[in-house]
Amino acid sequence: MSTAKVYFTDMHTEAFGDSLLTKLQRLIQAAGIEQIDMENKFAAIKLHFGERGNLAFLRPNYVRVIAEQVTAQKGLPFATDCSTLYIGYRKNGIDHLYTAQLNGFNTDTCGCPIIMGDGLKGSDDVELPVPHGELVQTAKIGRTIADADVLISLTHFKCHEMTSFGGTIKNIGMGCASRRGKMELHCTAKPTVSLDKCRGCKSCLKVCAHAAITVAAKKAVIDHGRCVGCGRCIATCPFDAITVDYNNGPLEVSEKTVEYAAALCTDRPTFHISIMTDVSPYCDCHPENDMPIIPNVGMLASRDPVALDKACVDLANRQHAVPGSLLDKNSSGKQPTDIFICVNPTTSPAATFDHAVKIGFGTTDYELVTVR
Numbered sequence: 219m220s221t222a223k224v225y226f227t228d229m230h231t232e233a234f235g236d237s238l239l240t241k242l243q244r245l246i247q248a249a250g251i252e253q254i255d256m257e258n259k260f261a262a263i264k265l266h267f268g269e270r271g272n273l274a275f276l277r278p279n280y281v282r283v284i285a286e287q288v289t290a291q292k293g294l295p296f297a298t299d300c301s302t303l304y305i306g307y308r309k310n311g312i313d314h315l316y317t318a319q320l321n322g323f324n325t326d327t328c329g330c331p332i333i334m335g336d337g338l339k340g341s342d343d344v345e346l347p348v349p350h351g352e353l354v355q356t357a358k359i360g361r362t363i364a365d366a367d368v369l370i371s372l373t374h375f376k377c378h379e380m381t382s383f384g385g386t387i388k389n390i391g392m393g394c395a396s397r398r399g400k401m402e403l404h405c406t407a408k409p410t411v412s413l414d415k416c417r418g419c420k421s422c423l424k425v426c427a428h429a430a431i432t433v434a435a436k437k438a439v440i441d442h443g444r445c446v447g448c449g450r451c452i453a454t455c456p457f458d459a460i461t462v463d464y465n466n467g468p469l470e471v472s473e474k475t476v477e478y479a480a481a482l483c484t485d486r487p488t489f490h491i492s493i494m495t496d497v498s499p500y501c502d503c504h505p506e507n508d509m510p511i512i513p514n515v516g517m518l519a520s521r522d523p524v525a526l527d528k529a530c531v532d533l534a535n536r537q538h539a540v541p542g543s544l545l546d547k548n549s550s551g552k553q554p555t556d557i558f559i560c561v562n563p564t565t566s567p568a569a570t571f572d573h574a575v576k577i578g579f580g581t582t583d584y585e586l587v588t589v590r
Contacts, residue, residue, distance in 0.1 A: 222525035222581050225249040226533075227589045228516040229495065241589075242283050242517055246491060248589045249519035254368060254487045256293030262366035263288075263297045263330070264393060266374060267318035270307040271505035274498040276374045278327035284370060284491070285329035293368065295330040297323065299393060300360040301340030302503060303400040303449060305461065310453045311338040335360030339425070339453040340397030346481040350577040353474050357391075357481035358399030369482065371523070373492045375530045377499045377511065381472045382558045382565035383534075384501050385527035386490045387574070391479035397449035403474045407463045408442040409452055415459035422451035422460060472569040479523060480579040490526050491519045497534065499544045499561045511545035511561060512537035524571065524580025531558070531567055 227245045231237060263284055268275030281297050288295035299318075301309055308314040311334040318324075318332055325331055336342050337360070344364045345356035363369070371389050378384040381392075392403055411422075418436030430444035431451065438459070440451070452460045466474075494515035498507045515533050520526040535557055539546040545554075545561055554560035558567045571582050 220581070221583045221585050222520060222522035223587055224518055224520040224525050224529040224584045225587045225589050226516055226518050226529070229514045239279055239283050242280060243287065245517055245519050245589050246284065246287060246489070248587070249489070250521060251287060251489050252291065254291070254489060256288055256291035256368060259293050259367035260365065261288045261293045261295045261368040261370055262335070262363050263295055263370045263372055264363065264389060265297060265299065265372040266389065266393065266502045267299055267308070267314070267323050268321045268502050269505050270317050270320060272502050272507045274374065274376065274496045274507035275321060275502045276372065276493055278323045280372060280493060281323070282327065282329035284372060288370070289329070296333045297328045297330055298333050298335040298363055300335040300363070300395060301397055301453060303397060303404060303452065303462065304503065305458045306503070306505065310340065333362055335363040335394060336396040337361065339450050341448060341450045343396030343399065348477045348481045349484055351477045352577065353470065354402065354477045357478040358396045358402060359394050359478070359482055360396050363394045363482070367486065369486055369488045371488070371490045373490070374496070374502060375492045375494045375534070376497050376502065377558055377561045378501050378565070379562050380468045380565065381475060381570060382468070382562060382567040383527070383531055385530055386492055386523040387479045387527050387570055388475055390482055390523060391475035391477070394482055395478055397453060398447055399478065401447045401449050401462065403471055403478065404464045404466050405447070405462050407465050408445045408447050409440055409449065409460050409462050411438045411440055412459045412461065413437050415457050417457055419456065421454045421456060425450045425454045468565045469569050472566070473573040476570055476573045476579060477577065480577060483523065483579070488523070489519070489521060490523045491517065492526055492530050493517050494530060494533065509543050510540055511543040511557065512540060522580045522584070524574045524582060525584035528571060528582045529584050529586055
């Protein structure tokens with residue numbers, strides 16, 4: 219596979235000069251977004267709206283730049299994300315949209331509508347074939363995102379406690395998965411009921427399409443022989459009594475995430491942007507965020523998500539730790555060989571890239587092109 223181009227601009231601006239938003243516009247234009255046919259096409263802008271309590275997520279101003287560019291190309295942009303598998307404030311469409319609004323994302327700030335990618339309860343999905351997949355045959359992707367003609371990813375680059383770094387591949391692969399898709403990525407076990415929390419309300423029983431749930435003595439029980447792991451009961455339970463055991467290891471999660479991303483990027487135009495600011499130690503799914511581990515680096519864009527992630531990882535590894543950060547603490551003041559392993563020692567950044575190259579999804583060979 220030939221060398222991919224990754225376009226980069228730093229976070230510097232001059233007084234009364236360009237803003238970061240005008241620099242972002244120049245960046246995406248230099249990276250070739252105008253070469254994509256957008257006319258009368260639905261363009262999904264996939265991002266993370268941030269969990270409640272977390273403040274590391276990207277501002278909606280970045281979304282608006284992209285949405286206005288798509289509109290200028292006569293496209294139909296919308297901002298989107300899918301429900302989470304874990305218990306929190308984004309586990310269903312209603313809570314997720316309220317959280318997005320609380321964090322500043324709405325039609326006015328984003329310059330486009332916000333539409334849930336996998337419906338009300340995270341169950342509206344389609345299965346897309348995984349080209350050369352080794353662990354997954356079909357990726358379970360939110361139907362709204364799968365239906366989009368164009369996919370544009372906007373990623374807050376950061377560390378991640380399972381995939382080592384939270385970049386474009388994770389934003390696409392894990393972020394676009396429906397609830398049963400996230401089950402496949404994270405778990406081999408089926409959901410279980412906490413008897414202490416269950417109140418026997420039968421909400422889960424009503425949404426189970428496989429008659430896997432019964433309620434006796436005012437407590438729900440899941441028959442794992444019937445359960446298919448769709449996760450609808452998790453979203454429905456009003457008392458957070460149904461959970462899953464995240465028992466897949468970091469290596470398997472990383473490799474499956476690559477395969478999900480490959481399925482979504484096949485046979486559709488894609489464009490990818492990554493913002494390296496507030497590079498936090500953990501995912502934006504946390505209801506909190508620790509201080510950044512490295513200084514703000516810049517904004518990057520590419521048509522190749524693998525090359526983009528590799529460029530971000532390389533740039534991050536050239537940075538020195540922010541004093542007092544978790545990276546500074548874990549490295550004892552010394553420059554680590556790999557900052558991501560230093561922050562989350564059980565993870566492997568190489569796992570993502572090795573598997574992507576192995577199945578023919580993108581390239582790690584890139585040319586970094588600076589945009590002023």
